[in-house]
Amino acid sequence: MIRKYILSIALLLTFFQNAAIAQGRNKFGSRYTNPFGVLSVTAGLGIAYYTGDLADGVNMKHLGLGPSISLGAQYRLTEHVSARGELRFYQVSADQKYSKNFQNNLSFKTFNPDLNLGLQFDLFSFNRQAPINPYIFGGAGVTLLNPKAKIDNEWVSLAPLTTEGIKYSRLPLVFTGGIGVSFKTSQRLSLGVELCNNFVNSDYLDDVSTVYPNPDQLPNDLARRLSDRAPEIGEQPRQPGWNRGSAKSKDSYLFLQVRATYLIGNRMQAIERRKTRCPKF
Template structure:
């Protein structure tokens, strides 16, 4: 899965290069505008956005794609687009996602680790449309790139209760719970009305942390953990009859950071710019 994520990043970079350096795309956008053959300055046009779909986890508790146990969860987003040029918009979003994983379905089942999490994140970035704003193309592929933060809150269940893992420092490490997230993705939008567009988007979110799942390096010395609960949730092998793990035994791998993938159905509604808003206000409230 990690190699697939790298391939996705390469594809996105190549497509972005095409958009940036192909001067032939919509070179005559003004002359072909569909706003009644009238050129509209794209700068400052504001759209509100929303998305809903699924989130997929990629990290230490997976060793491949198990179609029966993908650990998918919901993802939702709300945000805005602020048009900068014919092809580029600034983008900001607040997003929420839920993911999970359980090693009983992996090759490392003997470690018996599992987690679930419901996290918020905030992301700021750029959206690059293949076709220009004034062209008003009915189908418009695009790329996105961004940076933001997510709040980590992994939990695990034991004795019928769920416990937050980060405060327990199950690996003897107090990690940053607000890591940077770098986002890259592709999508396509379909114009349904003059103002409303619907579409589909796939994006990968690369964390600057390996603790999305509370698993990264090795088993700690249990005597250094803060409580019996921390010791039980750190080493869960004895629960399934496996011997307790020795300090230094591999619990995860810090070679690759964790990431999470979104596949969403998207909607964007064009509000317009300040000039259009003033004109609409004058129309609604004529002066006598």
């Protein structure tokens, strides 16, 4: 009886061991890799789109699109979750002559960097090696505001001029959320498409937020000209206190990017590769 009992336990252990080994292999036949610490580098290229006080609807004549570029890395935490960080650059613009508030004649263009840290949640596990893997992500970071406007054929930085009589922070927080899908093209390289919205904790991405100030409170003539540009198109000067923008909602910018992710591996894999390249005799 004892011998049969031991034999049954041995067979059961063998079964579970074989099951574990089978689960430790993905559909391509490679062994299970501990996902924690697996490092990848990322790069993205696409377009950026602005929403704020100077865009009161989608106008196909002037979408204000600009380029967006991102460089970053992903550090895998679990089968489904990765930490991600990116340095990104984007350009957006808007011009009220294409909007229902054309009479105000305000416009801007900006090229800004931002730094973002967050988490990515993949639908399929890392070891499944799915050829198509949708994901969602979210994060937070900062961006450097540098709105400019063109006057007398020159681009002038608006923030130092305090065109609304307010000195605002040029380094606001940004909260990011989005979706994407990656397509595995090789064992290490994946290509994909990603859409994300970036909510700025400021209403001054475009240098427009509240009301027209008293011109006497502005620092110089250039600030007064850029604060109220209605006279340039024959409109009457705006009175102090009239709406220049709306502080009810803050600005945001959206990215649509094509992205590449290259898997470097983890520390143990790097050690094994070095052993393979440099055998000891």
